[in-house]
Amino acid sequence: MNNMRSKIVPKETVPTLESDGCITFEENLPYPFVHYPSRFGSFLGFQENENTPIYFCSCQRKGLEIYLFNQEFKFGHIPKSLRYNLGEPSQNTLLFKDKVCHVCNKHCPKFAFGKTLRGTKFYSIYGYYIHGLSFEYGIGSLGRVYAPELIPHEIVPNLITRSYVDKMLDEESLTDFLRYCEDVIRIRMGYFAIGKQWxxxxxxxxxxxxxxxxxxxxxxxxxxxxxxxxxxxxxxxxxxxxxxxxxxxxxxxxxxxxxxxxxxxxxxxxxxxxxxxxxxxxxxxxxxxxxxxxxxxxxxxxxxxxxxx
Incomplete structure (x- = not known):
């Protein structure tokens, strides 16, 4: 178990992207050509080889749908190679494949999400997936509330902002919410949860x-x-x-x-x-x-x- 955990969060530093996305080869993934978004993005694409279509992992389908339906689409949450033809009208053309991502395969990304003030090393590596899950739960990565009915009821009591009148979470609530999302991703990977009351x-x-x-x-x-x-x-x-x-x-x-x-x-x-x-x-x-x-x-x-x- 300790060996598995060290593979998920290695002791050595995982480099972060210095450019606006990139394409890398990661042999331990079933679709090893990985299309990264910009630093602090949310959704990664995967190819079986250089001449095949680019797929998103099925586990991020709902989050990607929420993202494309809302204004954050203009930001760099998706790989640069997929931006030119994406928009609300073309969502039905997106391709998804089961269990192709780093989380589903319990494999550390070649490039980390990047360090943030929110903290853990796990977050700095897997922030892409934490933010993607945030969209799935109806909240954008900056705290904008798009679909409050999708927020898991387990976390709602701990959000200071519960009326969502201004459609934004306050900073403390956003921190708590993203920590909840981090725990979900940790558990999906067989990694220990942070552990809080919610x-x-x-x-x-x-x-x-x-x-x-x-x-x-x-x-x-x-x-x-x-x-x-x-x-x-x-x-x-x-x-x-x-x-x-x-x-x-x-x-x-x-x-x-x-x-x-x-x-x-x-x-x-x-x-x-x-x-x-x-x-x-x-x-x-x-x-x-x-x-x-x-x-x-x-x-x-x-x-x-x-x-x-």
Whole structure:
């Protein structure tokens, strides 16, 4: 495990780009020709060889869609080689391929994102993917709020700005939000999370990935217009973490009105799971999350489900 972690975040310095993007060859990736965006960009392109199409990784599809629909498109978040013909009308022409990026392959990029005031060495290397995930969650890399309904409910209580009237997160909230995104990317790569009070859902995700290493475990899995917290693909099983705001009104989270919205969303998820014949297991803020109890709850549910069918 330590050897794997040292490959993800090597001890030696990873160089940063001095130019506006570049194309490199990285033999450990399935599509080894890598198209980098400008420094502090968000989306990378990948080619199987120099004469084949350029693909984006499927894990960044939603983030790229949010990016192209909004004004930050004019900045250098995408590779220079892909900018000339990209715009909202051409989004349907974009090509995506599963598991071609550095995160999906647990491989350190040849060029780092760059050091920022936000801090960790992991962030300085994988900031491309952290910012790409930020777009997926409806917030631009500079804190502009494009789609507040996409912000994971686990992080919302910790954002000082919750009304989004000015469509911007304040600096402290943006720092917290990007730290949440960093934890998600860390866990996807099998790297340890930073750990803060809002990462209970991420902690649950980490436990499930450890319990089911040979399964496809997805975070924020789309269920039509809603999202499941966690989805274990091979088991057709949704895992939901429910904080205190799912059961009683919490003043700073919107009180009774927010509670009713949350209950309606939870009901909608349950109905979609039933429609698509997906199982669903719940954990909540009263649970003392650990590997044993998570395994027991899932196993008990799967046994009852299998006996029923």
């Amino acid at each position: 990462t209970t859902e991420v902690k649950l995700l980490e436990i499930i990935k450890k319990l089911y290493p040979n399964h496809t475990v997805l975070h924020q899995y789309p269920l039509d217009h809603l999202k499941a917290d966690i989805f274990i693909e091979e088991l057709s099983l949704v895992i939901e973490y429910q904080g205190e705001q799912h059961f009683k009104p919490v003043a700073f989270m919107g009180g009774n009105e927010a509670l009713e919205i949350t209950k309606a969303r939870d009901k909608g998820k349950a109905e979609l799971c039933n429609y698509y014949k997906l199982g669903i297991v719940y954990f909540d803020y009263n649970d003392d999350l650990n590997e044993r109890m998570v395994k027991e709850r899932i196993s008990l549910y799967m046994k009852k489900r299998n006996d029923y069918y």
